[in-house]
Amino acid sequence: MRKAYFDHNAATPLHPEALKAMLPYLGEVYGNPQSLHSAGQQALAAVESAREEVARLVGAGAEEVYFTSSGSEANNWAVKGLAQAYQAKGKHVVHSAVEHQSVLNPLKSLEKQGFTSTCVPVDGAGRVDPADVEKALQKDTVLVSVMTANGEVGTLEPVAEIAAVCRARGVLFHTDAVAAAGSVPIDVRALGVDALSLAGDQFYGPKGSAALFVKKGTRILPLIEGGIQENGRRAGTENVPAIVGLGRAAAVARAEMEARSARLRPLRDLLIDELPRRVDHVVLTGHRTERLPHHASFCVEFIEGEGMLLLLDMQGISVSSGSACTSKALKASHVLLAMGFDHALAQGSLVFGLIDGTVREDIDHVLGAFPPVIDRLRKMSPLYTQYLKEKGS
């Protein structure tokens, strides 16, 4: 059976070059980068060269890049660390309705410490209007956090415009670029952001490799306290193999991003055009053009995502869903609800994330396997029966 992996958002495969670069640091080079002896210095050199590669990927200076254990850690750190560092100025934070849980939950923690926050809505495509951000700013606003791209619906946010609004008002701006970095060009200077999160497992680096960019001169309180690693801002012995893998993946991404996008975009568009053509009552979620080059997402009416996911898996197709049943918390995707989808439709969410190895045959495989899977589940669905009855009468 043909295997077709479409779960870019969950994890991308490790690039062979990243793997190759990592291997010595899982073996013979085991020194601690903080050690003064040559074994340690060898590891330190690898970490610093990786830092330069990551900095280059987003147009930052190496001294502005801090390694973390995950995109979630980077987001937690940015939200809590920046808000707390500047709380003498004010205790209000602005965020969008479609942020990742690793931004939203730290905000809830901050609320317990006396902070307040304002949630900015999105339109039907999941886009934030920079004017709404401006309206949400208060005298005591210290931080705005809006993501670069949404992993669930693929939509790219107008980050540069939002950053400009924040800059004009002297408010810090953080963007969660975990879903976007390595897939679309990012330049922190051109965008004008103060902090940016990225994660290696979203662009063919290893899991457990991520970084936070913090603009030079910006204060941030540490999340993890202890030793003097990462310039005293993030304690804990460096995960050298992961950092080396991240650096290599960043270099590969910078070199291949354009070619990757040019190859994946037409395949993505084929899915976007063809799936709703092959099955009725299938709608695209997210923006049609302002979206990640590898991302196609849909809501399939009358059925629930997990059933689709399991049946497609039996055909060798790996996808994800934002439905209540596939999430452990059993609640519908806050992203789709914020975009105005009702609960029933949001339950039918299906996310395709193409990867470097995706070829035309994989898309054809999906297009062939999809209609019978949907047909089978709709025949079981009371909502579909109800729809047919209403349509007939």
Added chain:
Amino acid sequence: MIYSDKVMDHFQNPRNVGTIADADGVGQVGNPVCGDMMTFYIKVQDDRLADVKFQTFGCGAAIAVSSMVSEMAKGKSLDEAMKITNSLVAEELGGLPKNKMHCSNLGADALHAAIDNYKERRKSGGQAAAVTVDDHEHEGCACPYCEGALEEGEAEYCKACQIELEECPSCGGITKKGAEACIHCGAPAKK
């Protein structure tokens, strides 16, 4: 795989899927807000379930549970069928993941709603509603803050967070009572 072989078998080859046009009783339970909805149709002969059919909108576990319930119920007397409990269904399926246990609650309840509907119809001589809806007010939903499951009857209060919750008038999701905006859809709270 998160599911037992038996669950996967019932999910892939569900028994008794469909509707019964001249059903003697129809029961419905759940709603799309919590992710699952089931409808059971029954035919009754000599106080026994001569036929049972179902339709389910929901996850793999919900489909497998409905299928198992229909299989367990078919041929049983009405009294016996009323004794099918949620834990029996889960047991027959070789267990369910913890966060899917609420699905097993729905299956037996939908069957019992169909039996109730049959009894109501008999009692009222054709005047009863065509469907008995067992409206599980948010049973099986989770607290949006700590993500802990809310037990039946406590939907307005999360014990773990000690906060009051309410239904957002805009999206129907559960959000903090008195909060400025819904945490799901960002809609401003009603004043």
